[in-house]
Amino acid sequence: MRDTIDFGIDLGTTNSAIAVVDGGTLQVVKNHDQMDFTPSAIYLRTSSAVQVGAGALEYVYRDPDNAASEFKLEMGQANAGRDFVRAGVRLSPPQMSAEVLKSLRASAATKYGEPPEAAVITVPAAFALNQTNATNEAARLAGFTIDCPLLQEPTAAAFAYGLEDESDRATWMVFDLGGGTFDAAIVRKRDGEFQVINHSGDPYLGGKLIDWAIVDRVLAPAVASRFGLPDFHRDNPKWRMLFALLKGRAENAKVQLSTTDTAWIEVELPVAGGREDFEYTLTRQELEKVAEPFYAQAIRLCRDALTEGGLGAADVDRLLLVGSPTMAPGLRKLLADPTEGLGITLDHSQDPSTVVARGAALFASRLxxxxxxxxxxxxxxxxxLAYEPVVTAARTIVGGRLHSSSTVDWTRFTVVLRGSGTTSFDSGRLLLNAEGGFMTEVVVTPKETTRFTVELTDATGRRQKLSPDSLSITHTSAPELGSVVLPESLSIAKADNTAAFMLRKGISLPTEITRQFQTTTPVTRSDPNSAVVIPIMQGDRNRADRNLEVGIVYIRPSDIRYDIPIGADVDVTISVNESSLVTVIAELPQASAPIEAEIDMVNVRALDPAALAALLTDAQRRLESLRAAAQxxxxxxxxxxxxxLDKENALGAAVELVRLARTDPGAAxxxxxxxxxLLARLDDVADALELPALFGELEEALNGCEEGVRHSGTAQERADLQDLRAQSQQAIANKDATAVRNLTERAHGLIIEIMRRSPTFDLEIFYALRQARDQMTSPRQADTLLWEGEQAISAGDYRALPGVNERLRRLLPTEVADQVMSSGRLKDKQ
Structure with missing residues (x-):
């Protein structure tokens, strides 16, 4: 019986593989076709007759109504699935992925006598929470009896590459271009330990897009021209089967072009009432032309990862190539170019199609x-038992605690541990404490697996039946994998659509953080429809709606003991474990108990075609407007x-996907x-255009601080201003619009702190707010507050004004309130 997981699975878009560490030896488990990898394809003859692998892939091209592939790209979407007409069933992406996992488990069972109880399953680093949740569901459906840990694909690949690397210090970048996903990861090796320090990626960028680009931009136009078929395009259901066949031929040709200059494509077409042969010679040059936008996108993501990690290409020792598409000579040439590519030394010494599975197995052998x-x-x-199954030292600690079905005096029992191997070991009799616990140091055989027996004897020396009665510890000099890191940032979407970041990508897991926020809407027990909504977002954009919503905290009337006013404090805690499982808790004095977020990873749905079309129109208009302004x-x-953007054909790719989504739900x-x-990158363009004005606003705010500090600033405020000046210079040098905005806001805050000491400050703010009365959300409430403020002024009760001003400010939109407060400060400054 195994003590460690040992099996690792690369559940891929195009191909999947399983590897194992057995007796200290790492090997790929071959499938029933004696292949190292299994195509991620299924074919259903009936609802109970499922074929997986190469045979099923043939039916994907010839009989797409009863076969499916590339369903990994739809993981986590509640409305996704494939209909199998002959079998009369519809399967979800996790169900289809489970069939692939079952096939891999069966291959392992054939070789080792029984299917694995668990396996480490890899996922793209760029997978969202709902997608990793769907992968867990697939593992459960596949019959694994023990929870399967998830490992990010680039981390697994780096682990496999590092097995044969003897250097103590190195920095690598993993370039993982798979069939459907892309990941870039920066990995640092220090003193025998790997640590992933940054990620970037796209869960929908992969070889599949190149295959379809060959079809849509080369083969389909050639077919339409040669046979006079103006309606020959992919989103026409009439040609669905033929396009599936062309896609298969394009994929095979792409693989051939990794080693040859041309590839011959031949397809029989049902046209003109008969059948005609379509023949085409695809050249490597044509392939590279259609693939270049996808290569450019992957290279940009690599550069983003380097920039975020504070590194340049010169700081990276090797670029580790992972995934079958990286075998393309055109891609390798481009990556090696320091101007158009990355200019980092390429390392393709490992088999790109199985390196992820082998790395996962190495990791599994330590769990x-x-x-x-x-x-x-x-x-x-x-x-x-408590012990480390894999160690790098010759001595390690083993502990344990005994249990019995009845009450016993454990101090009358002893335990002996005996190790077999080149180095024998005998612990001698170990006395148990009153709770049945023991601990001892054991000696293991270097670079071998040592099996220890555990013997329990009573006070008479009679041996007792014990389960389990053995354990194994493997000694290795291979590097350790450091802590797992958060692949994407987690934030709270604030009322003004800005992201309040709680946990930034790259932080080590597990982790937890608590931050305090203020409510922007009231909740009253008399109004059952009132609620505070706290959206939890995943992503790294400062504009909240550019990120992915992964959960919501609702604070409802039923949760509170008494009413919550606007501006009430709410403590939000986000914790993430090693498998990226997120828990969010909101706490506030008015609530009867802490409130947990509804992390909905089951009902995540893609936009429908109409919503996608509207979003595309918005993007096109904005792009045209910004381009004109930039020019x-x-x-x-x-x-x-x-x-x-043009180099990556970002708009063209989006247009194509929106068009396909009308007939292919998987494209949604x-x-x-x-x-x-695309919209997020247009935000960057808008920031670039706005920078001169932002620089001017920041300089004006700093000058205001300068004047205020000179007249009545404290020593601390003078130090704060000096810090603001230094940070501003850095933000301007980096052309960081977000940092400039934040620094401008901080400068305004410093001004208001200085001005607040003026006896006329609250009066000036009140008059500025009064001028904005028509823009307030509740004119009736505004009039009441204005009357209250005027009465306080008439009575000379200026102490009442701060409270009135704050309530008036909350009636204004955030950006208007900021402008009004600024006008009040300017008046006060004058």
């Missing part, structure tokens, strides 16, 4: 199988961003992600 404790039977004993202003930074999620990514 104990967490079998559930079984209650001991009468006259038998069980033991909970008119000769804004070099903005024009450079447009040049990159990639279409939505592409559109939101």
């Amino acid at each position: 104990r199988l967490q079998r559930p404790m079984v209650a001991p039977k009468a006259d038998e004993f069980t033991v909970e 008119a202003a000769h804004a070099a930074d903005a024009l450079a961003l447009f040049s990159q 999620t990639p279409a939505e992600r592409a559109l939101r990514a």
Whole structure:
């Protein structure tokens, strides 16, 4: 019986593989076709007859009504699935993925006599929470009896590459371009330990897009022209089967072009009432032309990861190539180019199609199988063992605690641990404490697996039946994998649509943080429809709606003991464990108990075609408007961003995906992600255009601080201003619009702190707010507050004004309130 998980699975978009560490040896488990990898494809003859692998892939091209592939890209979407007509069933992406996992488990069972109880399953680093949740569901459906840990694919690949690397210090970048996903990860090796320090990626960028680009931009136009078929395009259901066949031929040709200059494509077409042969010679040059936008996108993501990590290409020792598409000579040439690519030394020494599975198996060999404790039977004993299954030192600690079905005096029992191997070991008799616990140091055989027996004897020296009665510890000199890191940032979406970041990507897991927020809407027990809504977002954009919503905290009337006013304090705690499982808790004095977020990873749905079309129209209009503004202003930074967008064909790719989503539900999620990514990058263009004005606003605010500090500032305020000046210079040098805005806001805050000491400050603010009365959300409430303020002024009760001003300010939109407060400060300054 195994003590460690040992099996690792790369559950891929195009191909999947399973590897194992057995007896200290790492190997790929071959499938029933004696192949190292299994195509991630299924074919259903009936609802109970499922074929998986290469045979099923043939039916994907010839009989798409009864076969499916590339369903990994739809993981986590509640409305996704494939209909299998002959079998009369519809399967979800997790169900289809489970069939692939079952096939891999069966291959392992054939070789080792029984299927694995668990396996480490890899996922793209760029997977969202709902997608990792769907992967867990697939593992459960596949029949694994113990929870399967998830490991990010680039981390697994780096672990496999590092097995044969003897250097103590190195920095690598993983370039993982798979069939459907792309990940870039920066990995640092220090003193025998790996640590992932930054990620970037796209869960919908992969070889599949290149295959379809060959079809849509080369083969389909050639077919339409040669046979006079103006309606020959992919979103026409009439040609669905033929496009599936062309896609398969394109994929095979792409693989061939990794080693040849041309690839021959031949397809029989049902046209003109008969059948005609379509023949085409695809060249490597044509392939590279259609693939270049996808390569450019992957390279940009790598550069983003380097920039975020504070690194340059010169700081990276090697670029580790992972995924079959990285075998393309054109891609390798581009990556090696320091101008168009990355200019980092390429390392393709590992098999790109199985390196992820092998890395996962290495990681799995260091994880104990967490079998559930079984209650001991009468006259038998069980033991909970505590030890590290893989060690790098010759000595390590083993502990345990005994359990019995009845009450016993544990001090009358002893335990002996004996190790077999090149180095024998005998612990001698170990006395148990009153709770049945023991601990001892054991010696293991270097670079071998040492098996230890555990013997329990009573006071008479009679040996007792114990379960489990053995354990194994493997000694290795291979590097350790450091802590797992958060792949994408987590934030709270504030009322003004800005993201309040709680946990930034790259932080080590597990982790937890608590921050305090203020409510912007009231909740009253008399109004059942009132609520405070706290959206939890995943992503790294400062504009909240550019990120992915993964959960919501609702504070409802039923949760509170008494009414919550606007501005009430709410403590929000976000915790994330090693498998990226997120828990969010909101606490406030008015609530009867802490409130947990509804992390909905089951009902995440893609936008429908109409919503996608509207989002596309918005993106097109904004792009045209910003491009015109950039050209008119000769804004070099903005024009450079447009040049990159054009190079990646970002708009064209989004248009194509939105068009396909009308007939292919699987295209909806990639279409939505592409559109939101495009809009986010247009935000960057807008920032670049706005920078000169932002710089001016910041300088004006700093000058205001300077004047205030000179007249009545404290020593601390003078130090704060000096810090603001230094940070402002850095933000301006970096052209960081977000930092400039934040610094401007901080400068305004410093001014208000200084001005607040003026006896006329609250009076000036009140008059400024009175001028904005028509823009307040509740004119009736505003009039009441204004009357209250005027009465306080008439009575000379200026102490009442701060409270009145604060309530008036909350009736204004955030941006208007900021402007009003600024006008009040300017008046006070004058």
